[in-house]
Amino acid sequence: MERKRLIMGKKILIVDDEQDVLDIVEEMLSTADVTKAVSYEDAKSLLEMERFDIAILDIMGVRGYELLRIAIDKGIACLMLTAHALSPEHAIKSKEEGAALYVPKDKIVDIHTYLEDVLEAKMKGKSTWSRWIERFGAYFDEKFKKDWRFKDKDFWGGL
Numbered sequence: 001m002e003r004k005r006l007i008m009g010k011k012i013l014i015v016d017d018e019q020d021v022l023d024i025v026e027e028m029l030s031t032a033d034v035t036k037a038v039s040y041e042d043a044k045s046l047l048e049m050e051r052f053d054i055a056i057l058d059i060m061g062v063r064g065y066e067l068l069r070i071a072i073d074k075g076i077a078c079l080m081l082t083a084h085a086l087s088p089e090h091a092i093k094s095k096e097e098g099a100a101l102y103v104p105k106d107k108i109v110d111i112h113t114y115l116e117d118v119l120e121a122k123m124k125g126k127s128t129w130s131r132w133i134e135r136f137g138a139y140f141d142e143k144f145k146k147d148w149r150f151k152d153k154d155f156w157g158g159l
Contacts, residue, residue: 006119007032007112010053013071015043016081017061021105025056025081028111043067052076054100054115059085065097072098077118077128081105088144100128104139 008031022036037043040063057064059082080094083105094102
């Protein structure tokens with residue numbers, strides 16, 4: 001299957017307390033079946049009642065890590081999207097708690113690519129984090145200007 005078609009028709013839940021972020025992501029994923037939630041309560045209810053292929057979860061404002069646990073119990077791949085919880089520690093926590101990926105909000109323009117990375121990795125039985133360092137290593141190097149890579153390369157998907 002062509003990478004560009006991986007998102008087509010997928011049922012995606014987007015959770016963020018900022019309506020403009022929800023609207024932007026929905027527009028960017030126009031070939032998918034997108035459901036939006038602006039609060040923890042709405043998202044929790046949707047996760048419990050509906051089936052999703054993937055969820056995009058904000059960390060702050062909507063209790064993203066709690067939603068992550070619910071989604072993982074349902075077998076839903078989750079991409080953590082954040083601006084306020086942007087740190088090496090939150091990237092590591094996201095991965096350790098089972099998120100499929102961790103994406104800074106200022107990189108939202110490429111959300112389609114990141115979702116394709118996750119879906120492609122899952123199809124091939126590979127780590128969904130296998131391209132994370134490739135996609136975000138230089139960004140984190142610039143942003144944090146310290147040795148933030150305090151986990152070994154195998155932790156980040158073997159890169």
